[in-house]
Amino acid sequence: PAAVKAKIMNLVPLRGQRIRVTGWVDRVGSLHPEHPQEQGQGNDAISILLRDGTGYLPAVLGGDLAKATDATNLKDETCVELIGTLRAKGTVVPKDLARDGHELVVDSWRVLGNAPGADKAFANRVNKTSPSTLADQRHLTLRQPTPSALLRLRAHTLAAFRATYAAPAHAVLEVTPPALVSTQVEGPGAELFWLADYYGVRGGACLTLSAQMYLETCLAGLGDVFCVQESFRAERSHTRRHLSEFTHLEAEIAFIDFDGLMTHIETVICETLEKLLADPTSTALLAQLNPGFTPPSRPFKRLPYTDAIAWLNARGITHRPKADDDAAGAGAPYVLGDEIDEAAERALVDDHGAPMFLYRFPASVRPFYMKQVPRAPGEGTVWTESCDLLMPGVGEVVGGSMRIADMGELLAAYEQHGVDPAPYYWYTDQRGYGSCEHGGYGLGVERFMAWLANRYTVRECSLYPRFPGRVTP
């Protein structure tokens, strides 16, 4: 019979049929040693674990097929086409990679691409080397079980986020904002990657830090919006959670208040996790990467910034020496108005052991666009309707806030923060055409994955991580 071409993750309904699969030899001869006798195929049957990126399939070449030299000389990583009958598994596969419990009894096959580079040196290069050599070999290491599982889970996670936003209860529309921009959103500008030349204008454009302001302009025409877009930060931070380029999931929601914004963030995350866990492929990948994962229960704890500072003081947690982002004086105790650095953030959330919001940060350590809390009599600090969602093992994964909707307040905020309003004319302008209360947030996809898959660093969660000194391959 003609063979049906299929991908490994979709083979279950094809059991018993003759199929054609293409992929790479993950390893030769790695199946259970007693297997060939059990199958009555003679002692020289060759076993192959085939990998096609969607999964792993054990395959057996028996009889004459196993005697030909292309089979006896078969190397790992050779690209092959296999045709044969799919049947229930009689083999034990290492690491339980072939989960669907079937194997292919090959009756015909061919080499599509040889692997002359797949010698012992290859195995050493990708297995036993320094992080920097591993990074140089990323084009090869991402074939391995853990990196590929992580990237597959990441894809399923993004698809689940998109499905959550598309659900009628949310109806948040995806847009694709520009990456080439001329205005900054966050921070004092030290983080900008400037282009040397933009159509003859020197320094006329930079790479985006955040799509937030563009998303805000969409509300009146498109309703609530989100985007999945690369953001760029030229920070010098060498930490386990900072990248120079990261994937930023951002959303902007109209007609919401601050409480509602935090509830929305929590809802989107929990519904996305539900979707992910309802999918067998994602569940299996998650079990492989982070077997102990249990979805967080709701509601997430919400801790005001002031209480966080008090908590740190009560435990004698002080500013850490460099290497942590935002560190003020090393060893100095926290005082109101300080940015909470990475280690302190993790101490807080690891102690709680579940996702938690920190909220209402001082305006002095937040960007100009954040909505300010009306100042109480005698209150010295200006507070903002802002929140960070912290996750165990990582710290900040989401940053969000209500935005200043009122034109007068926005003009005052530019002045307060020493920001030249001229380049932001378009951002200001829309406040004159039916401004509404709105808020939004940005979620670092690599940080979310580091939490979900229990990875030490965000570098593992990026296809090709970029950080200071690393822009290859």
Ligand code: 4AD
């Ligand atoms: O807190 P950030 O800087 O907030 C913004 O950019 C807002 N304009 C987002 C918004 O409201 N639309 O960044 C948001 C998130 C952080 O919480 C973090 O998860 C991630 O983006 N992030 C980084 N991830 C990896 N490497 C970096 N250098 C990151 N900087 C921020």
Ligand code: MG
């Ligand atoms: Mg932030």
